[in-house]
Amino acid sequence: MGKIIEVKIEKCMACRSCEFACAVAHSKKKDPEALVLDGEKPGHRINVEAYGRNAIPINCNHCDEAACLMACPTGAIYRENDKGPVLFNSERCIGCKMCVQACPFGVITVSPNGKGVLKCDLCIERLAKGQDPACVVACPTGALRYIEQEKSNKEKRQRVAKKLTLAMEAQATEPKE
Amino acid sequence: MAKELRYADSASRSMVKRAADARIDTVWDRYESMQPQCGFGTLGICCKNCSMGPCRIDPFGDGPQVGICGANADTIAARNLARMVAGGAAAHSDHGRDIAHTLLMAAENPNSDYKVKDEEKLKKIADLYGIKTEGREVREIAGEVARAALKEFGQQEGEIKMIESAPLARYKLWRERGVAPRAIDREIVEIMHRTHIGVDTDYRNIVRQSVRAAISDGWGGSMIATELSDVLFGTPSPIRATANLGVINKDYVNLIVHGHEPTLSDIIAAVSMDKELLKKAQKKGAKGINIGGICCTANEILMRHGIPVAGSVMQQELAVLTGAVELMLVDVQCIYPGLETVAKCFHTELITTSPKAKIPGATHIEFHEDRAVEIAKQIIETAIDNFPNRQKENVFIPDHTERLVAGFSAESVFDFLGGKYRSTYRPLNNAIIEGRIRGGAGVIGCSNPNMEYEEGHIEMVKELIKNDVIVVTTGCNAISCGKHGLLQPETAFKVAGKGLAEVCRAVGIPPVLHLGSCVDNSRILRVLTNIVAEGGLGDDISDLPAAGAAPEWMSEKAVSIGMYFVASGVYTMIGRPLPVTGSKNLYNYLTDEMEKEFGGKWAFEQDPIEAARKMIMHIDKKRKALKLKPMINEQAFAPVA
Numbered sequence: 001m002g003k004i005i006e007v008k009i010e011k012c013m014a015c016r017s018c019e020f021a022c023a024v025a026h027s028k029k030k031d032p033e034a035l036v037l038d039g040e041k042p043g044h045r046i047n048v049e050a051y052g053r054n055a056i057p058i059n060c061n062h063c064d065e066a067a068c069l070m071a072c073p074t075g076a077i078y079r080e081n082d083k084g085p086v087l088f089n090s091e092r093c094i095g096c097k098m099c100v101q102a103c104p105f106g107v108i109t110v111s112p113n114g115k116g117v118l119k120c121d122l123c124i125e126r127l128a129k130g131q132d133p134a135c136v137v138a139c140p141t142g143a144l145r146y147i148e149q150e151k152s153n154k155e156k157r158q159r160v161a162k163k164l165t166l167a168m169e170a171q172a173t174e175p176k177e
Numbered sequence: 178m179a180k181e182l183r184y185a186d187s188a189s190r191s192m193v194k195r196a197a198d199a200r201i202d203t204v205w206d207r208y209e210s211m212q213p214q215c216g217f218g219t220l221g222i223c224c225k226n227c228s229m230g231p232c233r234i235d236p237f238g239d240g241p242q243v244g245i246c247g248a249n250a251d252t253i254a255a256r257n258l259a260r261m262v263a264g265g266a267a268a269h270s271d272h273g274r275d276i277a278h279t280l281l282m283a284a285e286n287p288n289s290d291y292k293v294k295d296e297e298k299l300k301k302i303a304d305l306y307g308i309k310t311e312g313r314e315v316r317e318i319a320g321e322v323a324r325a326a327l328k329e330f331g332q333q334e335g336e337i338k339m340i341e342s343a344p345l346a347r348y349k350l351w352r353e354r355g356v357a358p359r360a361i362d363r364e365i366v367e368i369m370h371r372t373h374i375g376v377d378t379d380y381r382n383i384v385r386q387s388v389r390a391a392i393s394d395g396w397g398g399s400m401i402a403t404e405l406s407d408v409l410f411g412t413p414s415p416i417r418a419t420a421n422l423g424v425i426n427k428d429y430v431n432l433i434v435h436g437h438e439p440t441l442s443d444i445i446a447a448v449s450m451d452k453e454l455l456k457k458a459q460k461k462g463a464k465g466i467n468i469g470g471i472c473c474t475a476n477e478i479l480m481r482h483g484i485p486v487a488g489s490v491m492q493q494e495l496a497v498l499t500g501a502v503e504l505m506l507v508d509v510q511c512i513y514p515g516l517e518t519v520a521k522c523f524h525t526e527l528i529t530t531s532p533k534a535k536i537p538g539a540t541h542i543e544f545h546e547d548r549a550v551e552i553a554k555q556i557i558e559t560a561i562d563n564f565p566n567r568q569k570e571n572v573f574i575p576d577h578t579e580r581l582v583a584g585f586s587a588e589s590v591f592d593f594l595g596g597k598y599r600s601t602y603r604p605l606n607n608a609i610i611e612g613r614i615r616g617g618a619g620v621i622g623c624s625n626p627n628m629e630y631e632e633g634h635i636e637m638v639k640e641l642i643k644n645d646v647i648v649v650t651t652g653c654n655a656i657s658c659g660k661h662g663l664l665q666p667e668t669a670f671k672v673a674g675k676g677l678a679e680v681c682r683a684v685g686i687p688p689v690l691h692l693g694s695c696v697d698n699s700r701i702l703r704v705l706t707n708i709v710a711e712g713g714l715g716d717d718i719s720d721l722p723a724a725g726a727a728p729e730w731m732s733e734k735a736v737s738i739g740m741y742f743v744a745s746g747v748y749t750m751i752g753r754p755l756p757v758t759g760s761k762n763l764y765n766y767l768t769d770e771m772e773k774e775f776g777g778k779w780a781f782e783q784d785p786i787e788a789a790r791k792m793i794m795h796i797d798k799k800r801k802a803l804k805l806k807p808m809i810n811e812q813a814f815a816p817v818a
Contacts, residue, residue, distance in 0.1 A: 011237055012216075014215050014216050015215040015216060015217050016215065048213055049213070050212035050213035053213075054213070055213035140217075140240055140241075141235050141237055141239065142235075142237075142240065
């Protein structure tokens with residue numbers, strides 16, 4: 001059962017800590033202070049979009065039928081196994097940007113250093129060390145969670161069940177006419 | 178891509194379009210690219226006062242509710258607010274200090290380029306400071322007044338003297354509540370101390386110190402700035418002028434002055450009349466030298482010399498975008514660093530003059546009061562020399578100006594109301610008591626790209642005068658009012674309610690009175706004090722049917738201004754809320770509890786009409802408490818009590 005990065009948009013404060021943490025996690029030194037001083041531009045793979053006064057974090061969903069993967073002619077976009085995250089190998093990339101065009105969420109972007117694309121790798125390096133993805137850890141309000149898909153569903157069902165139970169109990173105690 | 182302005186004057190609208198076509202970023206574009214803005218900062222619950230942090234409070238209650246030191250949302254938001262007040266009070270007061278220094282210099286050096294222009298005012302201030310005036314030389318008095326004013330900043334004992342000019346009841350209340358400022362600089366320093374890690378944790382106590390610092394601004398630093406500027410440059414009297422970007426003239430050498438202090442701009446205005454300089458400009462192919470103002474510098478020289486206003490704070494880049502500005506001269510405050518980037522796209526020379534405000538890429542010609550005329554000449558010559566560099570094919574000056582009347586002061590309103598020989602506020606007080614005028618409102622403050630430019634200012638002012646509320650205005654609200662014709666009696670009377678229009682016509686004042694720059698909000702305090710003194714409307718400012726507003730505020734100065742109006746007993750309405758909404762307790766204190774302590778409180782409402790109506794409801798509440806007569810004329814907005 002795969003884990004997903006779940007987004008609760010109502011909890012997003014637009015602080016963009018996720019964007020910054022993503023950049024740090026994909027930098028050479030992985031040191032936020034060095035990042036600016038060294039002038040490195042690792043870019044961010046999650047984006048906090050403004051819509052009116054709302055802030056909506058938009059990230060890669062690692063789709064089962066990933067459009068980017070299907071569009072890629074060289075296999076630069078690939079999966080290690082059926083359940084694994086959709087990854088990017090810069091050595092195979094020819095820079096055709098088909099994946100950029102294909103992604104329906106607009107979260108594959110041309111790399112700021114002009115070479116290849118930026119694509120969420122679900123922080124596989126961190127996952128291997130038993131750490132959650134950097135964006136999730138950086139989120140101060142829990143708008144982002146790295147969670148078992150089914151566990152998240154279970155939580156939602158529990159909430160609905162609670163609501164229904166309370167409604168039912170309220171109805172039962174209402175005086176009948 | 179720049180957003181389109183929906184409400185603003187036509188000149189701004191066309192200039193924003195021009196910026197978009199030329200792909201030159203202005204404040205509106207930078208605002209767009211900043212979206213979304215961080216909610217922690219907006220809510221005031223981000224703290225970086227020490228290096229255990231930065232810390233932030235989770236507003237949803239799941240994450241941390243206290244910072245690493247243990248400060249909760251109340252403390253953090255209050256500390257942040259207090260530091261905003263400190264910033265604002267510091268800016269205003271430092272401006273006041275500079276004016277006091279200039280007066281001292283004028284007093285000590287008979288050859289100074291500055292002279293005492295208003296002896297009457299000088300003597301009035303001398304009286305306040307207990308300085309003898311009879312049989313003494315003006316320069317001698319000026320020297321003592323300047324020294325007394327300067328003492329207010331740094332004295333180590335007692336309280337500042339200026340606050341004694343407040344209504345007695347107010348002065349007593351401040352002393353009782355322990356918020357009478359001891360010295361101007363000291364209260365700002367104490368805010369910095371209290372908000373240091375591990376000092377003041379009680380949000381109410383922190384706000385009370387902000388109140389004390391704010392009083393030292395409004396009734397101290399700002400008031401000194403206003404009064405001593407009047408002494409040096411003359412107390413304004415009503416004057417006709419024009420406003421908006423159309424005042425930039427394609428045939429002239431255009432010099433735009435922008436910023437706040439009148440010390441340099443006033444001299445520039447005078448020196449620009451120099452015949453030698455005119456000849457020089459003509460030699461370069463220009464018809465003459467044209468001075469225009471932006472922001473509060475504009476207000477200072479508008480009200481004293483009738484120099485046209487090119488625009489408000491948000492038009493500073495638009496003025497450069499005309500391609501016809503030879504030189505933009507800036508001193509301090511509200512000068513966008515982005516101005517330099519825009520200026521680089523044209524031949525415009527950006528000149529900084531204050532050692533306190535330099536911009537990389539701009540030319541720095543440091544201003545020294547003891548060589549004022551010489552430096553002003555040098556600057557104007559630089560502008561003239563730059564005229565041939567103008568790319569004539571790349572000039573676009575929007576064809577829009579509006580006529581206006583500006584230059585009212587607490588004194589000139591006085592003269593108008595009663596006539597020169599029996600100056601009195603009586604007609605105004607009577608009009609309020611009889612129900613011809615519902616009350617008064619001060620609408621002031623900046624503009625902010627987080628709102629539709631000018632809609633907040635103009636709609637609010639219109640709604641107020643429509644309901645027989647007389648409006649006094651300063652700062653960038655005044656400029657917006659000017660551009661939209663509201664400072665022109667004929668236009669304003671079309672909007673104003675019947676009672677207000679009758680009274681204004683009878684005494685010969687417009688329903689919207691331009692009272693000056695943002696330090697001149699102290700003039701509003703004086704007007705309020707005079708109304709109280711005239712009698713019949715209670716003993717304190719908090720008794721008056723009056724309210725204040727800064728619908729499009731953005732600067733720390735605006736926060737300090739708002740705080741001193743609240744501290745003076747005024748219901749103070751601002752558009753976007755203060756960054757305190759992450760703390761329910763602090764929010765409640767500012768918008769409710771403060772009224773019990775100080776008679777004034779904060780209110781937040783973004784919709785300008787709704788905001789104006791809330792102000793009117795407050796005015797009605799005060800009318801009721803004073804048992805004033807019902808309004809004579811039917812009111813457009815008449816809530817059922």
